[in-house]
Amino acid sequence: MKTGAASVHVILLLLVPVASLWLDSTEGATCRPSGRIRGEKPPPRRCNRENDSECCRRGRSYPTFKCSPPVSHHTKAILTLNSFEKGGDGGGPSECDNKFHSDNTPVVALSTGWFNDRKRCHHNITIFGNGRRVHAVVASQAVWKALGVPKSHWGELNIHWSDQCRPSGRIIGKKPPPGECNQENDSECCVQGKAYTTFKCSPAVSSNTKAQLTLNSFEKGGDGGGPSACDNKYHSDDTPVVALSTGWFNNMSRCLHNVTISANGRSVVAMVVDECDSTMGCDEDHDYQPPCPNNIVDASKAVWKALGVPHNQWGGLQITWADA
Known part of the structure; x- marks a missing residue:
């Protein structure tokens, strides 16, 4: 799944020392x-x-x-x-x-x-x-x-x-040019004319935040695209690292922080190194892949291994996560 940079609507109306x-x-x-x-x-x-x-x-x-x-x-x-x-x-x-x-x-x-x-x-x-x-x-x-x-x-x-987290808009898919859109790890490519929902937010974070775990390569040439947003580096598939949907990425506030991911009766600690962009997609900068859903933890192979998930089931898994 493609990762990329992006940003994070109550009328929060007044800023006072002791607010309402x-x-x-x-x-x-x-x-x-x-x-x-x-x-x-x-x-x-x-x-x-x-x-x-x-x-x-x-x-x-x-x-x-x-x-x-x-x-x-x-x-x-x-x-x-x-x-x-x-x-x-x-x-x-x-x-x-x-x-x-x-x-x-x-x-x-x-x-x-x-x-x-x-x-x-x-x-x-x-x-x-x-x-x-x-x-x-x-x-x-x-x-x-x-x-x-x-x-x-x-x-x-x-x-x-x-x-409350509601869609921020929609974008219309474009057919990738020949040779574009890396489909490693079963990454999805945009479909011409298809409408894709975008989000600037993610569900509220708790000590047991529900999410969808997906598979991503943060290596050079992998389906993650360019270097990670947090450190401008690539990361080995053998290192437990993740990208978070835009709202959870929270304008880089979780960069290089650890999160604990739990599933399959196990837990693993992984470092946040990138954003899974929920606000944009279907363009060259996002490898012509759709916007990321707003509840994604996009993880390296090392995370899937640590959770003990059989290799033939890698790609999509319901998990919970929390700030470590």
């Missing part, structure tokens, strides 16, 4: 305070207390964070109440689009780590609480209403949330 969807603690395995700030008494009429917003106290020490807990398909958080309207306790226009938003629109702000340097701007998330769910364009009053929470209880609620 938060937990006591950039996404990572361990999140510790980054520092502290000392409170100052607000000047007269300079702290909007709508929705029971807290005002800083002079001399009080407040911890700060540059990170948030890791995101999964069931991310625990505390839902708070915010107004994104002009004059509301949310302050100025929203960070993502420089606009104000009605209290009747389901929108939220996320803590700094989950906001992730604007990467979740204008993306949808699903919020679960009170036995209900609501889709929000990254919480206004509309979110609390949709969750069926009595108004007298608005303000703080234990919830969980997850990213």
Whole structure:
């Protein structure tokens, strides 16, 4: 399967020290305070207390964070109440689009780590609480209403949330020129006129992330194409290395990090060296192979051997993986 470089839509609307969807603690395995700030008494009429917003106290020490807990398909958080309207306790226009938003629109702000340097701007998330769910364009009053929470209880609620991953578009296949499209390891070549779905995201990562394992050669001349994106090098088929779908590759944030892959009653640790591009394909840069699905771990032969999969079954296998 072809790998290649690419990039990573809730309206994540506001970036504030304590945002409207938060937990006591950039996404990572361990999140510790980054520092502290000392409170100052607000000047007269300079702290909007709508929705029971807290005002800083002079001399009080407040911890700060540059990170948030890791995101999964069931991310625990505390839902708070915010107004994104002009004059509301949310302050100025929203960070993502420089606009104000009605209290009747389901929108939220996320803590700094989950906001992730604007990467979740204008993306949808699903919020679960009170036995209900609501889709929000990254919480206004509309979110609390949709969750069926009595108004007298608005303000703080234990919830969980997850990213939504939807197709980002389609590309039309082109017939490869003669001699193009390396079909080693049963790699698929684009079909003229066929529509292929593209993704800028992948399913949420957890400690047991479901995926499809595929087979790839990262050697020079192999079906992986050019050198790996992470280190601009080729890698032996005997080395346990993988490429991840675009969303999981996450703008190279997992480059040269290890992941643990589990299947067939075994586990193997492999290094992430490349991206399996879910956003583009069917062109010269991608060896005229289709875009990668959004749930792929594209692995070298060494990974398949370590999992004990019979050689005649190599090519496609349901697995789980996690950051090592």
